[in-house]
Amino acid sequence: MTYQNIPLVLILRKKETDDTESFYFQSKKPLLFNFKPGQFILLEANINGNSQVRAYSISSQPNSPTLKLTIKRVKDGLVSNWLIDNLALNNQITLRSIGGEFNIIDVKYKKKILFISAGCGITPVTSMAQYLLDQKIAVDIDFLHCAKDEFNIIYYLKLQQMAKQYRHFNYHLRLKNSSTEPVLMHSSVGRITDDFLIEHYSNLDEYTIFLCGSHRFMTDIANNLKSLNFDMDQFHYESFTLESCLDDKLSDKQGIKVTVADFNFEQTAAIDDNLLTILESGQLPIIGACRSGVCGACKCKIEHGEVISTSYATLSQQEIEQGFHLACSTIVKSDVDVSLS
Structure with a gap:
């Protein structure tokens, strides 16, 4: 089915972190949304009389009447900030289309999968992981997520629940900073380096890797993998510079x-x-x-x-x-x- 110009109604909002919220939408007329986990929707909002269209990754599962989008407040984020500040329950917004090449359906993957994400880039890869678990597909899943600190981990409780429910799902949190000692379980502080990947994923060549994050994050991870002679045919990524999920502004302004x-x-x-x-x-x-x-x-x-x-x-x-x-x-x-x- 082609999803074009479908009125959506907001049925629920849920706070994820101080600057991030999840929005749950249903079609104005009963409808099941079928998509490939990892894909995004084009959402149209009318802001001050002007039509604004943005892409947001879907974090819910296919064949459901509900679409879940997780949106982060960002500096000068016209649509994201407007949604967080203005969209109330029962308000209506327009789904323009669903698409995206980054998904778990259209690629061949090995029996081990490593999902790597940063910030709001966790949204599509969580959808992918949950799909594999729900469908009881025989893969071992490792999930590596990077966040600013323990207060900015999107879906933290969900990751815990998935690990508790499924023995073949494991996660690790890599934090830029931490204010607690010791740090959270399944977490550590610092950047993702070659040594970190070797220590935590010693048989890296056995994995297919799916990555979602900012341009800088994506580039750094790709360079790590290349330096470790990883087979880049097993590396799939979504360049996540969408307004909805921009990482913190870069600090190295170079004019x-x-x-x-x-x-x-x-x-x-x-x-x-x-x-x-x-x-x-x-x-x-x-x-x-x-x-x-x-x-x-x-x-x-x-x-x-x-x-x-x-x-x-x-x-x-x-x-x-x-x-x-x-x-x-x-x-x-x-x-x-x-x-x-």
Whole structure:
């Protein structure tokens, strides 16, 4: 079934952390939502008379009348913050579509799976893990989640319950900081390093890995795996720079410039900043519809400079060779000249 422009009604809100809430929606008319665990929805909100569309990963299970979205408050997050501040029970919002290539159905995986997430990136991989458990699929699941501290662990109780209920599900929490001694059970403090992965997952080559987090987090993990000679064909990731789940702002501002000569636009940015966010700050005529690299609305051309993109969906090989990128799935690595014409 194709899900397009379906009115959703908010039936429940649940606080996850101080800045994160889960929203539970049902269709205005009775409907079961069928999707592939790990996928996202495009949600449309009317804010101050303007239609705003954002992508949010689904954390509930398929073939259910309820869609669960977990949304984090972020600085300057227009839609996410509006939802948290304004959407009340029985309010209505629009489901534009469901999609996404990052899911547990369309890939082959080994008998051991390692899910790695950071911050709100936990939402799609939790849906994947729960699906495997519900379907009684014969896999051993390890779940590694990173959070700022013990007060910012989304789904902490759920992880505990899953580990208690299923013997083949194990989790570990990697915290940036901790104010308690000793730290929480199944947790440690520090970054994910090569040594950490070797210590906790000694037979890493036996795993298929699914990753969801910020661009920086994703890049760091990918570099760890490459340095350990991991088979990258067994590495699947979702670049989670959506407004709904942005990690904390990067602290290493290094003053690079993004220029759009067509519109006399010049903006100072930081290495690894998202290109769409930069362009939107100047109110340039670029559309961020899906914000996840699948709709193609934010196509632009990089005339000069270094960028890294994680999605080229909708772009032809010729366009890629000509320097076209999807701004929502692109981070800047140097001074960049962009063309929107």
